[in-house]
Structure formats: C-alpha cells, structure tokens
Amino acid sequence: MNMKKIILALSAATVFATVADAQVQLTITGSTAFRSIVLDRIPTLFDTNSMSANISDPNKNQYYFSGTISNLIPTLGNQPITIRTSFSGSGSGMTAVKNGTLQPCINLDGSITNLAADLAFSDVYPASASPSIAASAFAQRVEVGVVGFVFAKNNALIGITNITREQAVLLMAASGDGGMPASYLGGIGLGAANPVYLIGRDSGSGTRISVEKDINFIGSPNLWATNGDGTYSLIAGLTSGGTVAKNIAGGTQAIGYVGLADFATITSVATALSYNGIPYSHSAVASGMYPIWGYEHLVSKIGMSANQQTLRDKLVGSITNAAYQSSAIYSNSFVRLSDMQVRRGADGGTISSLVF
Missing domain, CATH: 3.40.190.10 (Periplasmic binding protein-like II)
Known part of the structure; x- marks a missing residue:
C-alpha cells in the first residue's frame, strides 16, 4: 500500500470514529409498572419534527426513538440521539444494569439488537433484588415517583x-x-x-x-x-x-x-x-394508611459517558417536574413525591411520618 492510500485509509477511519463518537445512545430497562411514564416523557426530549420512532410492540416493552435534542441540550447540537427501551421488570432490570447483561432492543426497521442497559427503573430498592444488589453497584440511584x-x-x-x-x-x-x-x-x-x-x-x-x-x-x-x-x-x-x-x-x-x-x-x-x-x-x-406501595427508583450503570449522564438527568427532570407530576397522565396512576407525608427506608419496611 502506497503512502497516499495509507493516508486516505487513516482519514476514513478517523471520520468513522468521529461519527461513532458523536452518536449518543441510551438503553433503558426495568419496571413495567412505570413504563407508561417513561414512554410518555422520552418523546418530549427531542427537537420538534426531528424524531423517528418504532412503537409497534403491542406489549409496550421494546420501543425505539431517535432524533436530535439541541433545544434541550444545546451542546449536543445535531448529534444523533437514540433511546431504546426494553422493559423486563425491576429486579431483572437492575441486575442487567449491574452485570452488563444484553437486552433485546428493537431498531427503527423492526430488527433486534442486543445491547447492554444503561439505566433501569425499579419499583424496589436494589437490596430487594434477588440476589440482593449493593447500592455501590450503581453510579447513581434517584427516586422519581x-x-x-x-x-x-x-x-x-x-x-x-x-x-x-x-x-x-x-x-x-x-x-x-x-x-x-x-x-x-x-x-x-x-x-x-x-x-x-x-x-x-x-x-x-x-x-x-x-x-x-x-x-x-x-x-x-x-x-x-x-x-x-x-x-x-x-x-x-x-x-x-x-x-x-x-x-x-x-x-x-x-x-x-x-x-x-x-x-x-x-x-x-x-x-x-x-x-x-x-x-x-x-x-x-x-x-401512610395504605401500605402497598413503593418508590420508583432510577439506577445508572457505572461508566456512562458525560453525554449519557446529561441525557439521563434531563429525563429525570422531565419526570420529577412538579407541573408534570400534577398532570393527569402522572397523577391518575402515581403519587407525587411532594405529597408524601410518610417515608420508608426499605421495601415492606416501617412507615414513618415526615410531618412529626
């Protein structure tokens, strides 16, 4: 191979690497009980008229969204953003994030790609998974509902x-x-x-x-x-x-x-x-009168990129937004965090007052 061909090959490799690096992908698994909220909020992150989606799964577990998010996160500009969901259950989802287990994810054309999950929504604390998961297994855990x-x-x-x-x-x-x-x-x-x-x-x-x-x-x-x-x-x-x-x-x-x-x-x-x-x-x-409930948690894998973390934070903000949690789609089925007068530190644990 002569020097000109070597330079062209290196240039092409650099372009492909830059494109790959520019793509931001997020794969979400976990709770099916909370998926209606997640699936409602994801499309709101994208720029108007930029989103393509595959929402054909009748079970509403595997969805695909792609587009740009420059209005919400200006630093991302026109970088392509892809968010996939593969809901499997809270305990299963947290375990998958911890272990890097591949999840079946749908693409825009209907084909399936197996990807490691970045985030899991969960109705239970990590310690309640089977086997139990230490809090240190995740980069972050937040309560969103x-x-x-x-x-x-x-x-x-x-x-x-x-x-x-x-x-x-x-x-x-x-x-x-x-x-x-x-x-x-x-x-x-x-x-x-x-x-x-x-x-x-x-x-x-x-x-x-x-x-x-x-x-x-x-x-x-x-x-x-x-x-x-x-x-x-x-x-x-x-x-x-x-x-x-x-x-x-x-x-x-x-x-x-x-x-x-x-x-x-x-x-x-x-x-x-x-x-x-x-x-x-x-x-x-x-x-605290009715005891069958749990916090909705979001856990993040260790090693997410800065862009993935920013995208996660925007998704969390869109869910925990006070106006949204007062809207019918949220408040018809879920309790606002701001309304809670009691707290529990473990699933099935003692319910204690936040008021006195």
Missing part, C-alpha cells in the same frame, strides 16, 4: 370487596385445584364454592417483590394462568403488569395484583379490593 399497587378481582366474583393481609398470604400459598374457595374471601352466590386463582408476576418483578414484602409473604407463591382451553394451571409468573391485567380481565375466577396504570386498563371488568379495610387512594398512600 411513588407507585401504588392493588389486588384486583374479576367482576364475576360477587361479594368480594376486601382482602386482609392474612387472606392475601393464604391466597399466595394455596395450591391444588385453585387458590381458595371464593367464600373465604367473602364471595357469595352460586360461585362461592368455586376456587379463586391468584394471577401475578415473575420473580424479577418489582410489583411482585413490593406486594410480597408489604404483606410479609415469605416463600414461593402459587400463581396461575389459563391455557388454550381456559383451564387454570400453575406457572412461575407473568412477564408484565399488562399481561397480569389481561389475565384478570379474562378470568372469571381471577384475583391478581397490579400497579395502578395497568389496573386502569381493566376497570370496566375488574374492581380494586380494599386492603385491611382501606380502599386504595393516593391520599391513603401519602398519609
């Missing part, structure tokens, strides 16, 4: 309006032909002797971890789903809150636990149960 959870019944279960802590524990432990007779939960009518089946999440889910810790359930729960002919069978848990909601809606003998955003999709066919006599409300969570 409060997530409430409810037990919800299919409306075909007549007479059931409340579930106690003891009933919830028994329902999780019940097996055999079903969770327990509906009459044990207050069911009446012809279906009172029929079994109730508990619908729930897989072990990496923050929703499952939160609920189990809040009711002090220890062990492996018996969870159910219907097969093709409508027969219930034991499973390890479902992979998203949306799938749990669909199974509650489609099962006349189903009770399950979900976050408020997922419950909102089935209110025409399902009802949230009071817990220990207290119906769910944001004010009941904020005052």
